[in-house]
Amino acid sequence: MGKKRGRLIIISGPSGVGKGTVVSILMKKCDNLIKSVSITTRKPRAGEVDGVNYFFRSVDEYLAIKEKDGFLETFQIYGNYYGTPAEFVNRKLSEGKNVLLEIDVQGALEVKRKMPEALLIFIAPPSLEELKDRLKGRNTEDKESFKKRLSAAEAEIKRGSSYDFCVINDDAERAAEEIREIIERITLKQP
Numbered sequence: 001m002g003k004k005r006g007r008l009i010i011i012s013g014p015s016g017v018g019k020g021t022v023v024s025i026l027m028k029k030c031d032n033l034i035k036s037v038s039i040t041t042r043k044p045r046a047g048e049v050d051g052v053n054y055f056f057r058s059v060d061e062y063l064a065i066k067e068k069d070g071f072l073e074t075f076q077i078y079g080n081y082y083g084t085p086a087e088f089v090n091r092k093l094s095e096g097k098n099v100l101l102e103i104d105v106q107g108a109l110e111v112k113r114k115m116p117e118a119l120l121i122f123i124a125p126p127s128l129e130e131l132k133d134r135l136k137g138r139n140t141e142d143k144e145s146f147k148k149r150l151s152a153a154e155a156e157i158k159r160g161s162s163y164d165f166c167v168i169n170d171d172a173e174r175a176a177e178e179i180r181e182i183i184e185r186i187t188l189k190q191p
């Protein structure tokens with residue numbers, strides 16, 4: 001008998017809500033879960049490592065991958081391209097691994113159309129005020145990028161209502177545990 005195919009899990013939420021923080025706690029809790037590293041044309045932030053946080057590529061390199069149908073989905077946001085590498089995700093799913101994508105709402109809904117079995121989890125802030133404080137506290141964005149991210153947040157939170165689950169990131173450890181339980185429940189039910 002062939003190996004049971006893994007489950008695709010997509011996590012989205014507005015910039016600064018704590019996706020990166022929650023996902024890094026979650027990855028330590030789950031054995032059979034692997035995170036797909038996206039490809040982007042955005043410049044690395046201080047401390048970000050190529051191949052770990054993202055594959056940082058030039059626009060020309062990005063478009064060459066796109067030309068060869070190398071992306072499961074691709075999206076342009078805040079003036080940069082972001083995309084999910086198709087071959088990696090499909091290979092890991094066939095090997096029976098659950099694969100986690102941390103991508104924006106539009107990309108997530110595009111993947112869901114192609115792969116309806118994907119599990120969509122939205123991370124929401126306790127309030128918009130708190131979101132603003134976190135994004136400010138992270139201190140990674142210039143004024144322009146900060147404004148763009150905040151103004152996108154409200155629309156993203158509205159679109160998040162079409163997700164399978166919504167988890168409030170009030171406390172990162174608690175939110176990661178809630179997501180772990182959701183994944184466990186859903187993957188156990190899977191035939």
Ligand code: ADP
Nearest residue numbers: 015016017018019020021134138169170171172
């Ligand atoms: P995202 O990946 O969604 O853009 P980050 O993980 O970078 O967000 O988190 C944004 C900021 O909020 C970081 O400074 C992080 O330490 C902080 N943060 C994350 N989760 C929480 C939480 N539950 N409570 C308070 N601060 C948090």
Ligand code: 5GP
Nearest residue numbers: 015038039074075082083084102103104107
């Ligand atoms: P950041 O620049 O803060 O790392 O990411 C900006 C937004 O792009 C976040 O909402 C993040 O989830 C999203 N993102 C990261 N990688 C991808 C990807 O491969 N595809 C899509 N559609 N969005 C992505």
